Amino acid sequence: MSSEEGGMTDTTEKHEHDHEMPQQGAISDFGIDTTSQSTGEAVRDYWARVRGGELGSLPALLGLVVLLVVFSALSPTFFTLGNLANLLQQGASITIIAMGLVFVLLLGEIDLSAGTASGVTAAVMALHLINDGNLLGGMGDTVFYVFCGLLVLAIVLASVMKIWAGAVLSAIALVIAAVGIPANAWLEMLLAICVGAAIGSITGFLVAKVGIPSFVVTLALFLVWGGVVLQFIGDGGTLGLRDDTIFNVANGNLNFVGSWALFVIAVGGYAAVVLTRHFSRLRKGLVAQPTSLVLGKIGALTVLAAVITYALSLNRAQSNLVIIEGVPYVVPLVLVLLVIGTFVLDRTSYGRHVYAVGGNKEAARRAGINVERIRMSVFVIASSAAAIGAIVYSSKVGSVDPNAGAGNTLLLSVGAAVIGGTSLFGGKGRLRDAVIGGAVLAIIQNGMGLLRQPAAVVFIVTGLVLLLAASVDALSRRRAATAAR
Amino acid sequence: MSEPILELRGINKSFGPVHVLHDIDLDVHPGEVTALVGDNGAGKSTLVKCIAGIHPTDSGEVLFEGRPVHIKGPREAAELGIEVVYQDLALADNLDIVQNMFLGRERTKGGLLDETDMEQAARKTLASLSVRTVKSVRTQVSSLSGGQRQTVAIAKAVLWNSKVVLLDEPTAALGVAQTRQVLDLVRRLAEQGLGVVLISHNMNDVFEVADKIACLYLGRMAAVVGSKDVTHGQVVELITAGRSGDLGIARPEAATI
Numbered sequence A: 001m002s003s004e005e006g007g008m009t010d011t012t013e014k015h016e017h018d019h020e021m022p023q024q025g026a027i028s029d030f031g032i033d034t035t036s037q038s039t040g041e042a043v044r045d046y047w048a049r050v051r052g053g054e055l056g057s058l059p060a061l062l063g064l065v066v067l068l069v070v071f072s073a074l075s076p077t078f079f080t081l082g083n084l085a086n087l088l089q090q091g092a093s094i095t096i097i098a099m100g101l102v103f104v105l106l107l108g109e110i111d112l113s114a115g116t117a118s119g120v121t122a123a124v125m126a127l128h129l130i131n132d133g134n135l136l137g138g139m140g141d142t143v144f145y146v147f148c149g150l151l152v153l154a155i156v157l158a159s160v161m162k163i164w165a166g167a168v169l170s171a172i173a174l175v176i177a178a179v180g181i182p183a184n185a186w187l188e189m190l191l192a193i194c195v196g197a198a199i200g201s202i203t204g205f206l207v208a209k210v211g212i213p214s215f216v217v218t219l220a221l222f223l224v225w226g227g228v229v230l231q232f233i234g235d236g237g238t239l240g241l242r243d244d245t246i247f248n249v250a251n252g253n254l255n256f257v258g259s260w261a262l263f264v265i266a267v268g269g270y271a272a273v274v275l276t277r278h279f280s281r282l283r284k285g286l287v288a289q290p291t292s293l294v295l296g297k298i299g300a301l302t303v304l305a306a307v308i309t310y311a312l313s314l315n316r317a318q319s320n321l322v323i324i325e326g327v328p329y330v331v332p333l334v335l336v337l338l339v340i341g342t343f344v345l346d347r348t349s350y351g352r353h354v355y356a357v358g359g360n361k362e363a364a365r366r367a368g369i370n371v372e373r374i375r376m377s378v379f380v381i382a383s384s385a386a387a388i389g390a391i392v393y394s395s396k397v398g399s400v401d402p403n404a405g406a407g408n409t410l411l412l413s414v415g416a417a418v419i420g421g422t423s424l425f426g427g428k429g430r431l432r433d434a435v436i437g438g439a440v441l442a443i444i445q446n447g448m449g450l451l452r453q454p455a456a457v458v459f460i461v462t463g464l465v466l467l468l469a470a471s472v473d474a475l476s477r478r479r480a481a482t483a484a485r
Numbered sequence B: 001m002s003e004p005i006l007e008l009r010g011i012n013k014s015f016g017p018v019h020v021l022h023d024i025d026l027d028v029h030p031g032e033v034t035a036l037v038g039d040n041g042a043g044k045s046t047l048v049k050c051i052a053g054i055h056p057t058d059s060g061e062v063l064f065e066g067r068p069v070h071i072k073g074p075r076e077a078a079e080l081g082i083e084v085v086y087q088d089l090a091l092a093d094n095l096d097i098v099q100n101m102f103l104g105r106e107r108t109k110g111g112l113l114d115e116t117d118m119e120q121a122a123r124k125t126l127a128s129l130s131v132r133t134v135k136s137v138r139t140q141v142s143s144l145s146g147g148q149r150q151t152v153a154i155a156k157a158v159l160w161n162s163k164v165v166l167l168d169e170p171t172a173a174l175g176v177a178q179t180r181q182v183l184d185l186v187r188r189l190a191e192q193g194l195g196v197v198l199i200s201h202n203m204n205d206v207f208e209v210a211d212k213i214a215c216l217y218l219g220r221m222a223a224v225v226g227s228k229d230v231t232h233g234q235v236v237e238l239i240t241a242g243r244s245g246d247l248g249i250a251r252p253e254a255a256t257i
Helices: A002-029 A039-051 A058-074 A081-106 A114-130 A135-139 A141-160 A164-179 A185-210 A214-233 A244-251 A256-283 A291-312 A330-347 A349-359 A361-366 A371-397 A409-419 A431-450 A455-483 B044-052 B074-080 B097-101 B115-128 B146-159 B176-191 B203-209 B232-241
Strands: B006-015 B018-028 B033-038 B059-064 B067-069 B082-085 B164-168 B195-199 B212-217 B220-226
Touching (some): A039 A291, A081 A244, A081 A349, A081 A371, A349 A361, A409 A455, B006 B044, B097 B115, B146 B176, B176 B195, B176 B203, B203 B232
Parallel strands (some): B033 B212
Antiparallel strands (some): B059 B067
16 A cells, blocks of 8 residues: 555656756756747847858749749740640759758768769669660660779678668669569669669768868769760760650649648648647746747648649640649659658757758767768768759650760759758758759740740759849858857 | 876887886876876876776776776777867767767667657767857857867767766967966866866966876886975976976986886
């Protein structure tokens, strides 16, 4: 009996303790750090952060609105359903490559080879498809053995650095290449991503372990992979991708039910995640945004998503002979990558360590973080994302040519990340920056095209927008530096 | 007096031909602030790095809670409960206070970061140290003042239930008010029962917070004295000449690096 009673009092005491310590104790000591803000406070806080140089995606979002208004006013075809859907499909590949680059930029590094590396993965994918799995025949003996040798090298390097994802993906690429499984669209896409991971393992090792500045490593590899694409495809050749599955990645649409299912999953998932976190914070007595503001955000997003889904599920074909309707496949693709990537960056230790290494390498090292491993891993992520981007742009064009991934693919991708608000100095940036920046660039390219501007003007304008974004980054950084202390 | 939590016995350390530490003995007691003073190059930082496992010692023994230990790296020191707060603060500017305090040792639940748990723990720790100067534990470190940063770095050590905290010149770059805050914090660490080692150049700071003063002179432990038993001048003499009256090394003129 007595022991039972003792146990009882013990638990109640513990219970009280748990309840009171964090709430009462902490609140009295942080007078300003109260549990719930009013809407006005939340807005003032946000404004103070913006004035302090933490602009985030704000300039890019404003730019996006301005561009939408300007082009809609100037071109009658710009704000049509057909063109807006087209816009999503045009911008997707750049956006996906940019999302991978955000990881690299977060460390203050750069990957100049992401463009041509994506070209290599596209070429391997096309070779596998055209030769029905016989890469040896498609590449020729010497090239094939060198290719396999590099995959083995990638496996070894990734294993040495304990980046198991890189090692496993490289091993899968080696198996697919060596076994010669007959062509299958899904297999080819997997192969492309795995080759991307292998490329990233090599790049990352050279940067992180050997210690060559990433600018030099990736500049050299930019040329190397450009040459490899040329070798795979041959001068003046083009590898056609005649496969419905691959074609549909960038050109197909979800059906009516699928489109609305996507809407429900996306909005419902967002609401569930945001509300769970919000109420768990409130329950534990931590600072939270006002509930009305959180609900307002969810409501606004729901309405916006519903309008877009409705519009995209209407028939947008130009002629009466065909019906084009539904949300393009690239939308769920980009959303899934965005959600996974954001989750990794915000909610896992790995993501936290990426930010820490980008902010202060020495502090991260002293905190016991394996800095070399983090630095190598971001290149694996960037190259794998570049491979997914490659699948999308090859699908859009329907073929792979020797210039795949060359030209301004890379520059537009880096541009997308930076325009969206990712800092080139490292430590600052979010994955959604790439999406917003990618949208800005896609609109510029698309809108200027509709206005029949010559390529010269399009290049100059795109370049100037990028310059503007980089200036905003540098100036807001300076402002943040002076605002501190 | 309580048992020492950390004991050093005859620690020697050379960098090539330079013999930096000669037979150093030092006891660190829980609930006490031990100031480690000495001129530039006397070996203060080297001694701290030896304890923290950054430099391996050549000979000598380290006892932690009475047991001999061999600390081979910062991680092992941290696992024992020895935390070092370095002169150049090891904080990431782009992360907030909570994220910095848990850096490298994040709490997770089901593989995901447990933000609310970490935030509560961080607030509890800061509150227990009576830190009131920080507006919110979610403030980015880049917008904190030097003193606040130092506070966060020290609070980080407390959060990990450390038993010994080594502070390498925590007030070196701070203004008057901020120095005040940090010294108060150092005192509170000792009151919570931690063994605190404070490296400092500032005699005022030392006499204000230290219970015991250990003077290094050219890599030798010149004297370990109670701060109430000596005067300002005696400590300065010990630092500059290795000897003051009866205190200090017998023949300091013979001491060489």
